[in-house]
Amino acid sequence: MYQWLDERLDLGRLNAKLFRKVFPVHHTFFLGEITLFSFIVLVLTGVFLTLNYEPSTQLVKVEGLTDPVQAAYASILYIDSLPFGAVIRSVHHWSAHIMIAAAFLHLLRILLSGAYKKPRELNWIIGILMLVVTIVVAFLGYALPYDNYAITATRIGHGIAESVPWVGVAVAQIMFGGDFPGSSHNIPRLYSLHVLWMPLVLMGLIGLHLLIMIKQKHTQPKYAEKVAPGKILGVPALPQQGLMSGVLFLVFVAVVFLIGGGFLAHPVEAYGPLSANTPNVKPDWYFLWIYGLLKIIPSSFEFTIPLFNGGKFGPEFWGGVVIPSILLVGAILIPFFSFTEGNVKQRYLELPSRHPRRTSLTIAGLMFLIMCTMAGYIGDPGMEWLTISRAWLLIIVVPIVTYFVSFWIMRAIWGETWQKEPEIELIVGGGQAPRA
């Protein structure tokens, strides 16, 4: 059988060329894989959901409910009634959270270890695009259960999209299929984008990301330079790396089912179908910082460019679009602002504490996001101390202080040699280092 296939497909060459390719090993290298695993779980659970979901807002009668409800909402009740239906829906929900978290941690790992530097600028940019697309897909799926909570959250997103000067209304109309809620095109449009188009884009980007990674070779821990200079130190894709990934995938599935089954996500019955009441919504954690910004930017932040129709730059545009876009563009430009001497290609990971400026800037950026997130809790019970002006003060002061404190600590630790990469000494004689 193998021979038959080998004669036709040249499997031996494929094995030698691709599957014997060596990958370096480090525990943080699995963050990207976990992101990929969440995507796989999302696709698989998503397929199950599409087979039972009804993308429509037609009113239907449901046994046990006096008023008719939208078909989308009714089909979620139906899915929840299937064997393991609620669990699969919950796993789909939790995997989305894990995917975004893992992608973000993966990004932080790349940033802190300097792995984005030449020649990997392209993959850095693709990675950031993937994070954005992932968050967009997550948002587009939010309205699908069509419960009151989901509708309110999506309505805010619709409002933010509309706030873009000139083009916003058209973009919102196309993305949401008209005014949201209120148009019968809403759910079919969001559904198509959520289950088909955006995942396709994501799959394309994932493929490109992996291809470039294989072509450019993975960065490796610093000690590899001493052990095997100029070579890649690690284990082959098959069987070792494949086995590790396989085990990790199974562990991932087990954990996500444990979480999904233990904490059933988004109980639509508790929120109820669309009603005139607005629930006290809070967005998911990855949107909280934007939500916080929307709360604290005053309505006076507004001007209009009287050119054509709709040239309004309102507070929602600043908080919901401009500030996130600035961060995004800044992140994309990071590889082009780091100057490695000459024409050197980055092959080894850098120690974060030996790059205090970059590391401190990263931590300061995180503090900025955390402070904005905290502003999202203004007005909540127990948060009376947090006024809008105090939130502004925290958002501006805390990141700056963090930067200097963190920079100072790292310099104090390393003293005069702070800019040097550490020398690694090999322990000789204690067994043979694996070579590849």
Added chain:
Amino acid sequence: MADQEAKLEHEIHAHEDEDPAVHATRRAVLQAAIGVGVAGTLLSTLYVGAGLVPKKVVTPENEPLAAGDILVYAQGDNKDKPISPADLKLGGPQTIAYPMNPKTNVVKGGDPNNTVLVVKLEPSRLSPATAKDAAGGIVAYSGVCKHLGCIVSNWEASTEDFVCPCHQGHYDPANGGKVVSGPPPKPIPQLPIKVENNQIIATAFFVAEPGKEV
């Protein structure tokens, strides 16, 4: 085969050598043709793409509010029944209402911009401009937050303000729906009303365009 190609190429080059001007003209014509083709394709794609913006279908349920509409409960046990002024509690909270066409009895709940907040306040608290469109102490406002379009469904009893649950925008119902605090850019527009036959009836459209400020 290769020989033929080489020959062909040779001929082309020979031709070019003979009269470069003719060749340049041909190239320009070809480039123009390609350009027109690409532009035409893109423009026709835009025309097809315009179909992505859905047409707004007007049904009796999502017609805009009109003068003469009766305000009915938007939710609860009395859903779709006219609001009786006597049932409104002095000092709030607000009741969320939809307009009902008095001729057809169709409740126009299909368009969120038709959502109306009704609240009864001490008549002496109302500003003169607000009192003009009120019926006694009963005032009605558009229920759609000017900030990001949520329904302003919360009530702050201590200050008698409408509160939007989404981003804590506060509006003052005694004072033309003025923004007291929070991010909304404009007041929510008031709805002129009168009380007749124990029903609350809109006497005109909202004083300004309802809905999220675009």
